[in-house]
Amino acid sequence: MGKYLGPSCRLCRREAMKLFLKGARCYTEKCGVARRAFPPGQHGQARGAKLSNYGLQLREKQKVKRMYGIMERQFRRYFAIASKSKGVTGKVLLQELECRLDNVIFRLCFAVSHKQARQIVRHGAIYVNDKRVNIPSYSVEQGDSIEVKGTEGVKKGIKANVEATKDKGLPKWLDGDLANLKGRVMRLPERDDIQLPIQEQLIVELYSK
Numbered sequence: 001m002g003k004y005l006g007p008s009c010r011l012c013r014r015e016a017m018k019l020f021l022k023g024a025r026c027y028t029e030k031c032g033v034a035r036r037a038f039p040p041g042q043h044g045q046a047r048g049a050k051l052s053n054y055g056l057q058l059r060e061k062q063k064v065k066r067m068y069g070i071m072e073r074q075f076r077r078y079f080a081i082a083s084k085s086k087g088v089t090g091k092v093l094l095q096e097l098e099c100r101l102d103n104v105i106f107r108l109c110f111a112v113s114h115k116q117a118r119q120i121v122r123h124g125a126i127y128v129n130d131k132r133v134n135i136p137s138y139s140v141e142q143g144d145s146i147e148v149k150g151t152e153g154v155k156k157g158i159k160a161n162v163e164a165t166k167d168k169g170l171p172k173w174l175d176g177d178l179a180n181l182k183g184r185v186m187r188l189p190e191r192d193d194i195q196l197p198i199q200e201q202l203i204v205e206l207y208s209k
Helices: 008-015 023-027 053-068 073-084 089-098 102-108 114-121 152-168 199-208
Strands: 126-128 145-150 176-177 184-185
Touching: 053 199, 073 089, 073 199, 089 102, 089 199, 102 114, 102 126, 102 145, 145 152, 152 176
Parallel strands: none
Antiparallel strands: 126 145, 145 184, 176 184
């Protein structure tokens, strides 16, 4: 599966907001958006044209993809699942994205970015219901228990991440024993639990054409 290998700050600048793709660096004066608050490219500082409806929909879709660190093919698969469900398509889409294991690791403060969360999962340090899971796209369910296992070096690094990000708090649908690097999915996330600047209806309109 393909992945983006370019500079992360370029993506944040393109969306004109912090997507927190580089973890702790995003909270400092070194943040690309803070230093250069204009789109990347040769004409980034030129006066931008007003976006059409399609342009707004496209930018919203790109922003959400980059927030969760997934590519187009995978994103379309999530939308297909959401559109076939009985619930509201936009809400189900965000629910599917939130329930990805790498996102849960990020929400539990075990990682400072989605990219690092995927790496932690890939390296086999995460156990779901006492079974090792190394697939970042694994979908957690209500009642699942999540625990970090591995060498002391691995745990020490993750505890440092917890210390660095603990102030952001945990979402209501997750419960965490951060001192012991454990967590539990109390329930599936509701729309009000997802405190992100996302207009999911624009994405639904884009894919429904």
